[in-house]
Amino acid sequence: MDHAIPLFSAERVNAGLDLNAPTQRVIASHWYVLGNEVSSFEQEFAAYCCTSACVSLANGTDALELGLRALDVGAGDPVMLAANAGFYGSTAVHAIGATPVYIDVDPETLTMSAETLREELRKVRPKAIIVTHLYGQLADIESIAAIAGEAKIPVVEDCAQSHGAARGGRRAGSFGTIGCFSFYPTKNLGALGDGGAVVTNSAELDTRLRQLRQYGWRTKYHVDVSGGRNSRLDEMQAAILREKLPHLDRWNAERRRIARRYNEAFSDLPLRCPASVGDDYVAHLYVLRISGRDAFRAFLKEHGVTTDVHYPVPDHHQAAYASPAGSRLPVTEAACGEVVSLPCFPGMTDKEVEHVSHAVRLYFGEQNA
Numbered sequence: 001m002d003h004a005i006p007l008f009s010a011e012r013v014n015a016g017l018d019l020n021a022p023t024q025r026v027i028a029s030h031w032y033v034l035g036n037e038v039s040s041f042e043q044e045f046a047a048y049c050c051t052s053a054c055v056s057l058a059n060g061t062d063a064l065e066l067g068l069r070a071l072d073v074g075a076g077d078p079v080m081l082a083a084n085a086g087f088y089g090s091t092a093v094h095a096i097g098a099t100p101v102y103i104d105v106d107p108e109t110l111t112m113s114a115e116t117l118r119e120e121l122r123k124v125r126p127k128a129i130i131v132t133h134l135y136g137q138l139a140d141i142e143s144i145a146a147i148a149g150e151a152k153i154p155v156v157e158d159c160a161q162s163h164g165a166a167r168g169g170r171r172a173g174s175f176g177t178i179g180c181f182s183f184y185p186t187k188n189l190g191a192l193g194d195g196g197a198v199v200t201n202s203a204e205l206d207t208r209l210r211q212l213r214q215y216g217w218r219t220k221y222h223v224d225v226s227g228g229r230n231s232r233l234d235e236m237q238a239a240i241l242r243e244k245l246p247h248l249d250r251w252n253a254e255r256r257r258i259a260r261r262y263n264e265a266f267s268d269l270p271l272r273c274p275a276s277v278g279d280d281y282v283a284h285l286y287v288l289r290i291s292g293r294d295a296f297r298a299f300l301k302e303h304g305v306t307t308d309v310h311y312p313v314p315d316h317h318q319a320a321y322a323s324p325a326g327s328r329l330p331v332t333e334a335a336c337g338e339v340v341s342l343p344c345f346p347g348m349t350d351k352e353v354e355h356v357s358h359a360v361r362l363y364f365g366e367q368n369a
């Protein structure tokens, strides 16, 4: 191999799309912020997610933070979330001065365990619960939403890796009180820069978020809501996302097909594959669990396969916020030492998938890839 197979390729995903037309449309309109492209994208994305409203924002982390603020989460309030999801939810929680309460994950899906959540709710009453659909895998969101609903605690879905993941005819973002998305270029729906959004069925939260993304204004220059800022998706990115949204289901199907081929190729190997390759998994990342990860990664690198680790450090062990008596999260901590991501992206060729499969089998001394 002259070039290593990448983990993701924006060039391949965007191949064949006309990204000049939407860009030119915005230039010709001479309107760059909060215009027709943004309002049209918001309508189209809300419809895609099966929610009544979408408020676009500058990025996915703002979606989480402003989402929590819209739900009245403030300084000192406990917020429950998993600790294996890249610190994004924790960034939002800490930005508010709220207190993260980490819940261990399910060993099958590596998403928040509904059982553990139920137990922890007997000890602490959080102001909100953040559920991350990690790697593109829908969490046990129906159970979690039911448990939270009984206790009247709002649920924030972190859908930054799960655009379009569906179960029982419902899509990611439509199960909770709000759903938060990122359109960072590597996400399943990616802009040509930063972008984010919150979807919701609540007219009240819709209004609140529109105020929060624009300085807390009720009307121009009248600040009615505290905690506001400037967090807007621009017209260029909205126009690009409108061009790309109609292709999202096709791209997700392509990602899922690659994941399925990997799962089949690795079924007899001593490693752990993603639990689902159905509609509830949009294969944002194809993540294996393996002991002796470093040697495995070095072997694959030698064989022209790029890998990465999502994520190596659990949130409660991050240096900036680690507490000496950090909570014990056995499943989370074990997973952080074992997870490794393989290339899985739209536009990846059959030959490349075969090459990766072969290299993985070769590592285990299996020649018949």
Ligand SMILES: *Cc1c(COP(=O)(O)O)cnc(C)c1O
Residues within 6 Å of the ligand: 059, 060, 061, 062, 085, 086, 088, 089, 132, 158, 160, 161, 181, 182, 183, 184, 194, 195, 196
């Ligand atoms: C990417 C990501 C985010 C943050 O999105 P940004 O747009 O980069 O701020 C939040 N949560 C998860 C799970 C993500 O993967």
